[in-house]
Amino acid sequence: MTGEPVTYVEAIRLALQDEMRRDERVFCLGEDIGQYGGAFKVTKGFLDEFGARRVVDTPISESLIVGAAIGAAIRGLRPVAEMQFADFVTCGFSQLVVNAATFHYRLGQSVPLVVRLPSGGGVGGGPYHSRNPEAWFAQSPGVKVLAPATAADAFGLMKAAIRDPDPVVYLEQKFLYRREKGTLPLGPDGDHVVPIGSAAVRRDGTQATVLSYANGVGMALEAAARAAAEDGLSVEVVDLRSLVPLDRETVIASARKTGRVLIVHEATLTAGFGAELAALVADECFEWLDAPVWRVAAPDAPTPAEKNLEDHFRPNAAKVLGALRALCAY
Amino acid sequence: MTGEPVTYVEAIRLALQDEMRRDERVFCLGEDIGQYGGAFKVTKGFLDEFGARRVVDTPISESLIVGAAIGAAIRGLRPVAEMQFADFVTCGFSQLVVNAATFHYRLGQSVPLVVRLPSGGGVGGGPYHSRNPEAWFAQSPGVKVLAPATAADAFGLMKAAIRDPDPVVYLEQKFLYRREKGTLPLGPDGDHVVPIGSAAVRRDGTQATVLSYANGVGMALEAAARAAAEDGLSVEVVDLRSLVPLDRETVIASARKTGRVLIVHEATLTAGFGAELAALVADECFEWLDAPVWRVAAPDAPTPAEKNLEDHFRPNAAKVLGALRALCAY
Amino acid sequence: MSVQPSAAPPAPGDTVPPLGAGVHAPPDVPTLAGMWRAMVLARTFEDRVVALYRQNRVTGGVYTGTGNEATSVATAWPLAPEDVILPLHRDLGAHFVRGHTPRDVMAQVLKRAAAQTGGKDTGLHLGKPGSNIVGMISHLGHMIPVAAGVALAERYRGTRGVAVTYIGDGGTSTGDFHEALNFAAVARLPLVCVVENNQWAYSTPNQLEFACARLSDRAAGYGMAGETVDGTDAIQVYDAMVRALDRARGGGGPTLLESVTFRMRGHAEHDDMKYVPPEMVAYWAARDPIDRLERHLDAMGGLDADEAARGRADAAAAVDDAVTWAEALPAPRGPEAEEGVFAYWEPRWTAPRRG
Amino acid sequence: MSVQPSAAPPAPGDTVPPLGAGVHAPPDVPTLAGMWRAMVLARTFEDRVVALYRQNRVTGGVYTGTGNEATSVATAWPLAPEDVILPLHRDLGAHFVRGHTPRDVMAQVLKRAAAQTGGKDTGLHLGKPGSNIVGMISHLGHMIPVAAGVALAERYRGTRGVAVTYIGDGGTSTGDFHEALNFAAVARLPLVCVVENNQWAYSTPNQLEFACARLSDRAAGYGMAGETVDGTDAIQVYDAMVRALDRARGGGGPTLLESVTFRMRGHAEHDDMKYVPPEMVAYWAARDPIDRLERHLDAMGGLDADEAARGRADAAAAVDDAVTWAEALPAPRGPEAEEGVFAYWEPRWTAPRRG
Ligand SMILES: Cc1ncc(C[n+]2csc(CCOP(=O)(O)OP(=O)(O)O)c2C)c(N)n1
């Protein structure tokens, strides 16, 4: 543990910068990432440090961005592509789920690319700047899906993503960019890698488990703390961090231990990633369950822009707490 | 009940043709749908009957196809767009899930369009001609998702889709096109509409429920018949037909009745639509369950082309039967 | 036409040409004065929104069309009632010309419950069902296929309507631009696609977006008509638009009309546009489309200083009224967030909420 | 050049011009003879696959490049070893030129376990990791952005490699075509995009696909070099390709090279191509690229009837060998279907299978 706490967005920036310093093959591409440093300033200063060769400004062409990343990856580079907002990955969707995702399966060709997706709501972005796209990718074999909730994980998972030999979509939460802070547990070499496919138990508990990731983790932790303080409930919070691959063992162990499972995500309910988690628990933990498996998620609608609407729409700690109380009383 | 049995693909053709005859606003667009009648001949003869105004051949431009359908729909027409294979809807994905899906929410603008998706495997199509894309759309609020398994439903749901005021993706199974046959239960007016959002119990049973749709239904029925004949098991088979909206009541009633639920679909497992079904059962039927909820689905991989590979890959009646036996023995 | 490409800095002493150079039959003075008023209204409205934003009375991204008024207004002005317009985020002028009022737009900007999108959507994403204005979405390029579909539908239904849509210089790089224009050309659709080349796509200059000389050079590759006009010259824009509409209505197919201007403010109000060279700002400041039209009208005797002042005061009053009215409107309550996803839906299809 | 657009039926008595018209420095006879051999091998191979398909010894869709051999071979022939090729479904000739053997391809066509894709993928979707051939996917247009990325990577890594990719006339309507070529032009990438205009996209004729006169007309709209050549004339194709490669290697950026030919068979073998007018078939039959090159070589004294017969026999023998060898290979067993999705995966991440 060294250094000052950094924000989540700064952690992403630092990880990317450090990987670019360590590995000449790593480069970035995307819209407005050069001189401007990207819409969220993740690549700020990169053009000066690494030059236009390694910080490639592109036209507004998301399919080209992903496709070109594939081409570069199969030629031995390590592209990190930025979507200006996760929402726009729909325009590069086909390249990701059809092209990047199938190269290794059919030809044994590794495609080590990362697509950064500034995701999620809570910032008044409205229907076209708030998307949580994880479930689309989880239902697309051949793509790994990461969703860090802390600054340290944002750092360590970015590094893992870049070093991984497969296509990775990296969901970074706009809501957490500046709200979430943490110390980076750097090793003596300045490195810190969080292994892909491992969840983290953020809070130990015995009476219920909350499974979550990304923006949901903060809601879950706050709700768990209040449940402890106000209701004397002991709630475990599991931060999945990696959705594909999923750390099934940690999920199963926690669910079996507590016998009550609540799933929390900011994405919309139906066919969201929470459904997969519920299915996993319903399959693997049946005999251990003392209550139904519930999900707290956004209603099945686009994300509205106005604050009252979005507050109503988004899950939050109060909703999670309400569900936890009802679940524990079941 | 009138007439000779027709194939599933013929039922689609007849429904589309009849709607075009009844409603001047209905028209088709897509690749090779004119003189050629479409890759699967669904629009065969349409150009002669309806002319190039109502049978619009397009260039290879799936995003244009969906986008133009939106434009036509908001101007009072009823476009039915054909994707040559469901796989290529990835190229029109953004228009569907971002554009078509949000018009009504934000502006109260109805977008009555149908996108036909020749889906699924079992025909040696390989990784790029076998996609089951339903879960992507189920996780995209604003899009309705239909998946008929019989000729009569293919007919009746196509009619319902065309008359529906919302964007509908209509999954038609290439595997069933010529294998599946049935009589069309036409009324005196030659009409037959299957309401969207209603499931059908295809076989009554008391000891277990199979929830399925599309290609899975045939597997489930065959497995249920064998389970009855060979094991004396009474298995209920629910054909969902409509995934969004989902007939929750029928699902819940069957699951509560039998206490054992197996979910079957041809799509890949993780975050497939079966996860949503499992989550629904785990939430709503907890106290009635006598066994874990299981899913039989394809492994998380692209669809391989070669027969041995695809046979291994695809669910089938034997796999469903194996799971049913184990589940009933639980 | 002579426009300043973003690549080359303007030569000092470059002079601003007279308005309407090369236009044979310029619009009459009342038309020009009407357009000027619409342009002033757009500018006044957006200046006010910027002020409200700085006072935290408007939240979220604030995009303005400052510098784009000649394009948005003069392309919308010659439309027939049956024409359908699909404006973009810098086309407030077009909204006003086509019938949206300052109140309509202010309610939307303030995300009031009574706004067209009821606070669900932002900014200029407005257009009522049944009207001839289609509300944009953010994904650049996506409205061009929709416009093609609109054009198809108008022909199908036998109206004489033309579909008119807009795209930025940056947005021309999207796949949708290509798919839609190609189809429009093949089907000879009654469509006009106006490219608003304001030199920048967010922070990205023209030379990092495309390598052709003029974006209208793309028209030949689609087999459609193409033209580039000075987008700070309302007369040129108007004239080219009239020709494009005539062509579309006459069965001559679509037109790609590039209007070259400058984004006189940041991409949105959070953007200090540090990346824009000051000489470029100065060059285009001398070509403010409203000033140019005002000077022209003055020279023609169509708008003296008094009339101009009155015009500005009228605009300010209309905007004052819109702000007062809209600010007094209630915000959405919240539960509407879950409503209206589909045109037809039954409650039994919705899962109960946990938590 | 003179090519027959699909819209207008060929004038009777139209004569076939001599090969290499207008080419200043045509390739030497050994080069031409080498290309002829590769073209014959491709034709022979595909004719055999069709025969096997009719005998049910090959299953699935069978797409051939019959009529496209001059394009696929003469564009691949001048490549340097470091160049990277991304061929499409009608480019068997390019595969052979770039090192794939009839055995490689036949194992793939027969979906054998030892094939490059092990039966997982079909047809010409082959290209080994580490080789300079990238295996296509079916989604048309998708390989052009990939080619742009390859070109970017070659320059990044400081190789002198050029990326060469192919697209059909139909595939030029995809958004990816546009996004990739635009970026290639902006970044001046070492890329050649060969448009194989064989008059048809499945059943769709050119005039329902695009409205420009020549597809190379699009080059100007991207600010890149563009050219159209007679795709049944191996010398013209070769010559244009050499220029495009030189341009790319010399930093002159990408080229859009349209090669106009004819799809002499159905879209795939299930397709009776009833929609193709018989005159059109006849017109192009007289322009079979292999026949044309053979006559030319014969006239130059580079290939007499005996040598031609020997060449054909060699090709037949190579294909015989491939069929015998590949048919004897085992099919995949089945469980491989679940393997190899990721380059790195741990078993604990996979859910147990139910049923
Ligand atoms: C498909 C897509 N990608 C990225 C964005 C993010 N974005 C919003 S506006 C903008 C720049 C647009 O530039 P231009 O098209 O020139 O229009 P302008 O804002 O200059 O009028 C970008 C990149 C988007 N809205 N849509």
Ligand SMILES: Cc1ncc(C[n+]2csc(CCOP(=O)(O)OP(=O)(O)O)c2C)c(N)n1
């Ligand atoms: C994105 C996409 N849409 C549709 C298809 C289905 N499809 C396969 S080949 C083909 C026609 C291709 O025509 P063209 O590009 O001219 O190539 P050709 O086969 O004539 O060489 C079509 C429509 C596809 N493969 N990809």
Ligand SMILES: [Mg+2]
């Ligand atoms: Mg711009």
Ligand SMILES: [Mg+2]
């Ligand atoms: Mg073709």
